[in-house]
Amino acid sequence: MTALIVLCACVIAVVDSYGLAKAGEMAKPSNLVSCVAQQRREFLRRASVLVSVTSVAAPGAALAAPPTSVIAEELGYFPVSGRDGELQYVPARVRGQSTDQAVALAKHLNKKGVVMYSAFWCPHCRNQREMFGRDAWKEMTWVECGKGGVGRDERRCKNVDGFPTFLSGKNEVGSGEMSLAKLAELSGFAGFDEKLEPERDLSGSGSCR
16 A cells, blocks of 8 residues: 555656646746746645545555645645545644734624634635634634535535625625734724734735635
8 A cells, every 4th residue: 555655646746747847848937936836736735635545544654645734834724534534624723923902803703793704725714814813713713615624514605605704694794815904993893903913915815716
């Protein structure tokens, strides 16, 4: 089994290397870095399947694939296997620090019944979680909507067409990646000082659909 896993990983690497070479011939030098990043992410996405499958079929045999910590760092989520062997995904752990006002905002949102609807594969959702920070995120209520995500609630997600989306009951508070100051404004949280939060580049903010 180990030899088979090693062979599979090597085939993936060869295919990815060939794709990168072709891209290098056709792409401009300015696009090379982006191309490399895309190839790496695709390799890790495929490798995550190897990690999950082999952890059930043959524990300890997935040495040819990157560890889940590397996969989670790059993709923002990592694979797990359910009791029936079905492949599922969970978001990576929030790593950033929380300010006191971020924790207070999260508690305010929770008290008002505001829920963040999220998808494990969505980079905007990942950014939003990191904006809150580790301690504040613990105070938030959120629902997984991504197909294949652990704990996905299809019934609650059926009317949500973008991620992240903040809902209070059926009323939308806001949607898309946004600053905590904006979220505080939309939810009626007074006294939030944006200057106390770490600077973030929101030029690429948006939503996943």
